[in-house]
Amino acid sequence: NAGVIQTPRHKVTGKGQEATLWCEPISGHSAVFWYRQTIVQGLEFLTYFRNQAPIDDSGMPKERFSAQMPNQSHSTLKIQSTQPQDSAVYLCASSLISYEQYFGPGTRLTVL
Amino acid sequence: TQTVSQSDAHVTVFEGDSVELRCNYSYGGSIYLSWYIQHHGHGLQFLLKYYSGNPVVQGVNGFEAEFSKSDSSFHLRKASVHWSDSAVYFCAVSANTGNYKYVFGAGTRLKVIA
Numbered sequence: 001n002a003g004v005i006q007t008p009r010h011k012v013t014g015k016g017q018e019a020t021l022w023c024e025p026i027s028g029h030s031a032v033f034w035y036r037q038t039i040v041q042g043l044e045f046l047t048y049f050r051n052q053a054p055i056d057d058s059g060m061p062k063e064r065f066s067a068q069m070p071n072q073s074h075s076t077l078k079i080q081s082t083q084p085q086d087s088a089v090y091l092c093a094s095s096l097i098s099y100e101q102y103f104g105p106g107t108r109l110t111v112l
Numbered sequence: 113t114q115t116v117s118q119s120d121a122h123v124t125v126f127e128g129d130s131v132e133l134r135c136n137y138s139y140g141g142s143i144y145l146s147w148y149i150q151h152h153g154h155g156l157q158f159l160l161k162y163y164s165g166n167p168v169v170q171g172v173n174g175f176e177a178e179f180s181k182s183d184s185s186f187h188l189r190k191a192s193v194h195w196s197d198s199a200v201y202f203c204a205v206s207a208n209t210g211n212y213k214y215v216f217g218a219g220t221r222l223k224v225i226a
Contacts, residue, residue: 004155031212043202043216056211091155099144099163099212103155 002026004104006092012110013082021077021107025094032075033093033101034067043091049075050097082111114139114205118217126225127195133188133220135203142208145186147177150200150219159201162186163208173197195226 005024013019025032034046036059045059049069060067064082069075079086089108093101117136125131137143144163148156160171167179177188186203200221204214 006155033213035214035216042218043214045213045215048211048213056213059213093156095212097212099146099161099206099214100158101212101214102158103148105153105155 004094006104006107010108014112016081019079019082021090023075023092029094031095034077035091037089084111087111114215116203116205116217118220120220122221124223128192130191131193133201135186137184137205144206144208146204147188148202193224195224198224
C-alpha cells in the first residue's frame, strides 16, 4: 500500500500560468478530498468526491479553481491564471466511506 | 456550521513528561472528532477518532483523547512523550451528516526537548 500519492511534490509557476495538481488515492478508497494549507488560513476544505462524483465543492474559490475525478485512480485540481495568493500546500486525502481520511504528502505550489 | 479551537499554538515539554493538547469545538448536532499529526514536510497522519461510546479513546503511539460533551472538548493526552512526538497536532471535526469533510483547528506545535 503506497498510500495517497500526490504529484508533483513542488511546483513553481509564474503569475497567470496554469497549475495542475494530481492525486492518486489509495486503491479501493471511494472518497477523495482536497484541502489547502497556508500559514495564515490553516487547513481549509476545498472539495470532495465520492465514487468519482462531486459531492461538495463549497470550499473551492468560484473562479479559476476546478477539480475533476475522471476515474477511480486519480483526481486533479486545476488552477487557472495562478496568483501569488494561491501559494499553499495542497493536500489530497482518500477514505473508504468513513471519517478516517488518509492524507498524501501534499503539493507545495509557489506562484511567483 | 462547526468550528474548532486549539487554544495553544505552541507547547514545549521535556522528554518523558506528560502532555495535554486542548481542543474545543462548537456544533449543535452529532459530531465526529479526530486528531491528526503532521511532521515537518509531510502530510497528516491519523491518530485517533471518536464518535460515540467510551469517551476515552486510544490511538497510535500511546496517545489517547477524552471527549466531553459538557465542555465541548476533545483533548489529546500522552503520559510520556518522546522527542519523535515533536510535530504539529490538528484537531478535526465533522458534522455527522454523511458529508465527511473536516473542519480543522489551527494546530498546536509540540516541541519535545530531549
